[in-house]
Amino acid sequence: xxxxxxxxxxxxxxxxxxxxxxxxxxxxxxxxxxxxxxxxxxxxxxxxxxxxxxxxxxxxxxxxxxxxxxxxxxxxxxxxxxxxxxxxxxxxxxxxxxxxxxxxxxxxxxxxxxxxxxxxxxxxxxxxxxxxxxxxxxxxxxxxxxxxxxxxxxxxxxxxxxxxxxxxxxxxxxxxxxxxxxxxxxxxxxxxxxxxxxxxxxxxxx
Numbered sequence: 001x002x003x004x005x006x007x008x009x010x011x012x013x014x015x016x017x018x019x020x021x022x023x024x025x026x027x028x029x030x031x032x033x034x035x036x037x038x039x040x041x042x043x044x045x046x047x048x049x050x051x052x053x054x055x056x057x058x059x060x061x062x063x064x065x066x067x068x069x070x071x072x073x074x075x076x077x078x079x080x081x082x083x084x085x086x087x088x089x090x091x092x093x094x095x096x097x098x099x100x101x102x103x104x105x106x107x108x109x110x111x112x113x114x115x116x117x118x119x120x121x122x123x124x125x126x127x128x129x130x131x132x133x134x135x136x137x138x139x140x141x142x143x144x145x146x147x148x149x150x151x152x153x154x155x156x157x158x159x160x161x162x163x164x165x166x167x168x169x170x171x172x173x174x175x176x177x178x179x180x181x182x183x184x185x186x187x188x189x190x191x192x193x194x195x196x197x198x199x200x201x202x203x204x205x206x
Contacts (some may be wrong), residue, residue, distance in 0.1 A: 002063040008154035019115050075158025082147035083128040088159030122148040125159035
């Protein structure tokens, strides 16, 4: 039975399922252990439940990493997934307004739990290689979501860590710029000389 021995080797789906399992408070310890081993191994719950308790726990010893917190991961420059080549977006300024909006909206729709929508976030945080070069194609979003579900955390999670880290500071910069622009506009609107300029029609095309 093959059991991943580190977070990096979990698939995104496995990671999501393991996290969701933590909320199933009605399960006793052996049921929890069987479900966890089923997720890690890919074997059916029926197969796992046919094992002796000692066997279940012995196999779970290989997954002791789950008792430790998940730390930020480096992201590879590029990676082949599902017969496509992807690379994560390195510069926060390269994200479009639509991507930024979608990123925050997915998290909001999932109760601010980014783990529940990881594949969606990964699809937003990566460019795919096409004949036109590296592009973000929203029309391929759902197809790419399905691809990222099967990806290993080591190949795709770093991009989400990167964007999440800089999103807050980037949002603050945008907010400050907007406030500064509004302040400039308000000052102009209160300036009598500027108002006289507007009322005189100066600079308008006749």
